[in-house]
Amino acid sequence: MRKAAPQELQPGMVLAKPVLRGTMVFLNEGAVLTESAISRIESMGIDNVFIEGKSEQPIPRDEAMALVENRFRNHDDSPVMMRVKKILSEHIEKLYD
C-alpha cells in the first residue's frame, strides 16, 4: 500500500483504502480506478488516497542494510540468528527491487 496524490492517479490503479466523502464511502477499497473516478477524486479536494503497490522506503537501501548489521551485532556465533539475518536481508532486498 502506498499514498498517492490525486494528480498521480492512473486508470487501472487499485484502491487500498476506501475514499470517503464526508462520512460516506465514495469508492471502496479494492476498486479499480477509471478516468471518470479519478476526475471526481480530483474535484473532491483530497490530498492523498491509498493505492495498492509498494510504498516508498523511508531510507536508502544501503542505510537499511547497515542498520541490519548494527541490530545483529555480536550474533555471528549463533546459527539461528544468522539464519534470521539472512532471511531479513532477502526481505529488505525485495522491498527495494
Added chain:
Amino acid sequence: MTEIPETGELRAKVESISALPTVPSTLKQISSMLENSRLSVNELGSFISSDPALTSKILKMVNSAAYGFPNRISSISHAVMLLGLNVIRGLLLGVSVFDLMQKHIVGLWEHSMGCATVSRWIAQKKGIKEPEEVSVCGLLHDIGKVILLLHYPTQFDNASALAREKGITQHEAEKIHFDATHADVGSWLAMKWRFPINLVEAIGFHHQPHLSRQASLETAIVHVSDALVRAKGTVGDNYTRVPEIRPSSWELLGLSDDDVMEIFNILEETASEEAGEKECQEAY
C-alpha cells in the same frame, strides 16, 4: 545517586500499583477492577462501554491485524463473546497502558503491536486453540518497562544508557540496575491481575523461555516474536540489538524460512497500514 531498590522492596512497590503516585488514575481503577476475582463478563463489558474512548480503542484493536477477525466486530459485547474474558481483560490493560508507552518510550507501542500480530500468527500455525490469548501475551510482554519507567525514571534511563554503551540487552542492563527485570515486574503484575498462568509465564520468561514450566510453547512464541519484531526494526527502534533467540525455542516452533519471510512481510504491511491510518485520521 539514587538508591537501587532491593528485589523484595521493588516487588512490594510494583504490587501496590494502586498506591503509586506516578500511575494515572484510570490505570489504578482498571488495576483494582482486575484484582477482583469475581469480576463478571457483564461488569467488565459495562465498564468498558461506559467509556467511549476506551470502547473505540478496544474495538480498533480487535479489528486490527493483531486479532484479524475478518468481519468487523462492532460492539464490546460481541468482542467479549468472541474473544473471552481474559483476552478482553488483557486488551483493556493494553490500550490503557500503551497510551503511556507512546508518551514515554519511543517505538514501544509499535513493537508491542508487532509482537501481538506475530505471536498470534505463530500460535495459529502451531494449532493453539486460543491464538488470541497468545496475542495478548505478545501485547503485554513489556508492560513491566512502563511501570519501571514511571516509578524509577532515573534508574530506568541509566539502564537503557548502559545497554547502549555496553552493547548489552535492556534485560541484562536492568538486572544490573534493579536486580530484577521488566519481565519480572510484568509477571508480578500479571499474577496480581489474576491472569492465567500461560500469560504470567510468557511475560515473565520472554527472555529466558527455558525457565517456563507450564507454558513453554506460548513463552517460546513470545520470545521468538520479540526477536523477529526487533530484527525487522520499527519506528524509533532501528538500533536496538536484537535479543538472541534460544535454539531450543526456535526448534520447538520449527518455523521454516518461508514462515519467517511471511512474518517479515506481515510486519511490513501492518506498519504501512498503521502509518496510513494515522494520516487518514488527520485528513478527515
